Amino acid sequence: xxxxxxxxxxxxxxxxxxxxxxxxxxxxxxxxxxxxxxxxxxxxxxxxxxxxxxxxxxxxxxxxxxxxxxxxxxxxxxxxxxxxxxxxxxxxxxxxxxxxxxxxxxxxxxxxxxxxxxxxxxxxxxxxxxxxxxxxxxxxxxxxxxxxxxxxxxxxxxxxxxxxxxxxxxxxxxxxxxxxxxxxxxxxxxxxxxxxxxxxxxxxxxxxxxxxxxxxxxxxxxxxxxxxxxxxxxxxxxxxxxxxxxxxxxxxxxxxxxxxxxxxxxxxxxxxxxxxxxxxxxxxxxxxxxxxxxxxxxxxxxxxxxxxxxxxxxxxxxxxxxxxxxxxxxxxxxxxxxxxxxxxxxxxxxxxxxxxxxxxxxxxxxxxxxxxxxxxxxxxxxxxxxxxxxxxxxxxxxxxxxxxxxxxxxxxxxxxxxxxxxxxxxxxxxxxxxxxxxxxxxxxxxxxxxxxxxxxxxxxxxxxxxxxxxxxxxxxxxxxxxxxxxxxxxxxxxxxxxxxxxxxxxxxxxxxxxxxxxxxxxxxxxxxxxxxxxxxxxxxxxxxxxxxxxxxxxxxxxxxxxxxxxxxxxxxxxxxxxxxxxxxxxxxxxxxxxxxxxxxxxxxxxxxxxxxxxxxxxxxxxxxxxxxxxxxxxxxxxxxxxxxxxxxxxxxxxxxxxxxxx
DNA sequence: GTTAGGG
DNA sequence: CCCTAAC
Numbered sequence: 001x002x003x004x005x006x007x008x009x010x011x012x013x014x015x016x017x018x019x020x021x022x023x024x025x026x027x028x029x030x031x032x033x034x035x036x037x038x039x040x041x042x043x044x045x046x047x048x049x050x051x052x053x054x055x056x057x058x059x060x061x062x063x064x065x066x067x068x069x070x071x072x073x074x075x076x077x078x079x080x081x082x083x084x085x086x087x088x089x090x091x092x093x094x095x096x097x098x099x100x101x102x103x104x105x106x107x108x109x110x111x112x113x114x115x116x117x118x119x120x121x122x123x124x125x126x127x128x129x130x131x132x133x134x135x136x137x138x139x140x141x142x143x144x145x146x147x148x149x150x151x152x153x154x155x156x157x158x159x160x161x162x163x164x165x166x167x168x169x170x171x172x173x174x175x176x177x178x179x180x181x182x183x184x185x186x187x188x189x190x191x192x193x194x195x196x197x198x199x200x201x202x203x204x205x206x207x208x209x210x211x212x213x214x215x216x217x218x219x220x221x222x223x224x225x226x227x228x229x230x231x232x233x234x235x236x237x238x239x240x241x242x243x244x245x246x247x248x249x250x251x252x253x254x255x256x257x258x259x260x261x262x263x264x265x266x267x268x269x270x271x272x273x274x275x276x277x278x279x280x281x282x283x284x285x286x287x288x289x290x291x292x293x294x295x296x297x298x299x300x301x302x303x304x305x306x307x308x309x310x311x312x313x314x315x316x317x318x319x320x321x322x323x324x325x326x327x328x329x330x331x332x333x334x335x336x337x338x339x340x341x342x343x344x345x346x347x348x349x350x351x352x353x354x355x356x357x358x359x360x361x362x363x364x365x366x367x368x369x370x371x372x373x374x375x376x377x378x379x380x381x382x383x384x385x386x387x388x389x390x391x392x393x394x395x396x397x398x399x400x401x402x403x404x405x406x407x408x409x410x411x412x413x414x415x416x417x418x419x420x421x422x423x424x425x426x427x428x429x430x431x432x433x434x435x436x437x438x439x440x441x442x443x444x445x446x447x448x449x450x451x452x453x454x455x456x457x458x459x460x461x462x463x464x465x466x467x468x469x470x471x472x473x474x475x476x477x478x479x480x481x482x483x484x485x486x487x488x489x490x491x492x493x494x495x496x497x498x499x500x501x502x503x504x505x506x507x508x509x510x511x512x513x514x515x516x517x518x519x520x521x522x523x524x525x526x527x528x529x530x531x532x533x534x535x536x537x538x539x540x541x542x543x544x545x546x547x548x549x550x551x552x553x554x555x556x557x558x559x560x561x562x563x564x565x566x567x568x569x570x571x572x573x574x575x576x577x578x579x580x581x582x583x584x585x586x587x588x589x590x591x592x593x594x595x596x597x598x599x600x601x602x603x604x605x606x607x608x609x610x611x612x613x614x615x616x617x618x619x620x621x622x623x624x625x626x627x628x629x630x631x632x633x634x635x636x637x638x639x640x641x642x643x644x645x646x647x648x649x650x651x652x653x654x655x656x657x658x659x660x661x662x
Numbered sequence: 663g664t665t666a667g668g669g
Numbered sequence: 670c671c672c673t674a675a676c
Contacts, residue, residue, distance in 0.1 A: 567670065593664060613670070
């Protein structure tokens with residue numbers, strides 16, 4: 001079987017998708033955008049120019065339907081050649097050049113296999129946030145990470161009423177702000193994050209890491225490949241479990257294993273339906289600069305003075321959920337994010353066996369769901385995948401580089417990421433179908449006339465990692481998590497004592513979990529698939545041999561501020577409102593961070609700004625008539641408390657101001 | 663990073 | 670929820 005490796009040479013980074021709204025960093029600051037504009041636009045143009053010339057000069061047309069699905073096809077003639085010269089890097093055994101025992105990470109695939117969790121200095125880590133950095137000189141591989149929280153649950157405000165003490169130390173704050181170098185770990189408790197963001201956290205995966213050219217050793221100990229994240233943490237575990245967004249579960253009970261596989265929100269309603277609307281720069285002339293597309297991507301000088309000056313991009317101010325949302329929707333908002341499917345391939349067995357790139361399409365995969373599959377001959381689904389788009393590639397290249405070197409570099413990167421570590425994700429009407437057992441009929445693919453609502457994307461495969469080899473029962477993780485959900489979703493308060501005890505129980509919404517109802521239902525076995533954001537490509541590139549060219553993964557997270565999506569709306573539930581009211585009654589209206597810590601600690605999707613905003617709306621709601629209110633009705637009792645607390649604290653503040661004035 | 667307030 | 674200013 002010949003691999004179908006046709007590429008619509010649509011570097012995602014070259015495209016300028018329309019965005020719902022301009023945006024900035026999640027916290028409303030400007031830095032990202034400004035910095036980008038300052039530093040990248042120029043580099044952009046350089047690359048765009050070079051790439052544009054490259055394409056112009058190419059004698060070979062860009063992919064067409066004609067050859068699609070038939071033969072391996074490379075756009076550039078030197079593709080194959082390059083491949084031969086270099087060998088199939090992506091297929092190369094990662095162990096070949098290094099010691100697997102030492103967790104030498106050479107290839108994308110291996111890297112991905114290792115990124116679920118690992119043990120460092122005897123402490124297990126989940127890799128929610130981490131970065132890698134290569135020190136070429138020493139050929140050492142450093143990683144940094146931030147553990148979201150190892151804070152034990154008992155440390156939560158839930159068990160302490162004292163909020164006056166400025167809480168929870170530095171770590172606590174860092175937890176909300178994303179990656180950091182803080183490696184401090186209080187104890188063996190390690191949270192396991194089942195989110196799919198991990199790959200994204202491989203910030204700036206260094207080219208060397210996947211280029212098979214250098215031994216890149218981590219300080220991992222143990223075999224992370226076989227590391228079972230589900231079974232390795234047996235102490236008290238604080239679980240931050242998320243649904244589509246940031247819903248977290250904090251579990252007070254000691255658990256040997258808890259993991260919630262998230263169901264990221266796939267693109268909900270706002271998703272792009274017109275998958276065929278490619279934003280490839282070739283079709284976006286209006287955005288071109290100087291005849292070429294202006295690239296919104298980031299271009300950094302990787303090699304300087306002939307040596308690798310790669311620096312990983314530390315996104316200290318990246319807010320995971322925001323980015324995640326962005327990525328979750330990318331496949332829809334910007335088709336270039338992963339797929340480009342508008343036509344059909346006709347396969348007798350409804351299967352495109354292109355080295356697994358399309359294997360998930362076939363209904364034959366649906367036979368394991370206990371359903372009686374339809375006869376293939378009865379209703380064949382004809383699909384044609386015009387082209388796949390590779391995940392984002394971020395290329396850094398000196399302006400003095402030749403076009404030829406650019407070609408080779410890009411080709412290497414492309415072949416590398418295609419060679420391994422990718423699997424296909426399927427989107428139906430903007431929603432990712434995670435359930436491999438669903439039939440095409442069930443998912444609606446079969447009725448999809450023009451495939452316009454069907455999309456394919458390439459994603460790094462990592463699912464096998466998150467899976468416990470020892471746990472054959474796919475329902476286990478999910479079942480557990482549901483249990484967890486139920487458990488933690490219940491309001492943590494002691495009825496009867498509230499408002500009476502001098503130390504009333506604190507309602508904490510750390511364990512608030514909700515599933516994305518819009519998401520296509522999926523089975524546990526597939527829910528662990530990577531989310532669209534994980535389609536971030538880890539690109540392999542021959543380091544120095546390529547005229548000092550380098551390709552590094554385009555870091556969506558740290559760039560393209562315009563792509564940042566608005567967070568999904570998540571109305572406050574009544575229990576949440578109650579928790580908020582209670583906290584504000586206690587703390588007042590000017591200490592939102594404390595309120596957050598006290599009542600919503602762990603509910604990462606609720607920021608203190610959210611709480612402040614909610615309070616604002618609560619006050620407003622309480623003041624208007626019941627008929628004017630919308631949404632889930634808030635008990636009048638709560639609204640009364642809102643008004644009372646608001647009045648009380650407003651009065652206090654006024655008094656203090658008077659005092660201060662005098 | 664937080665807070666406050668307009669949008 | 671977003672976005673900013675101000676601190």
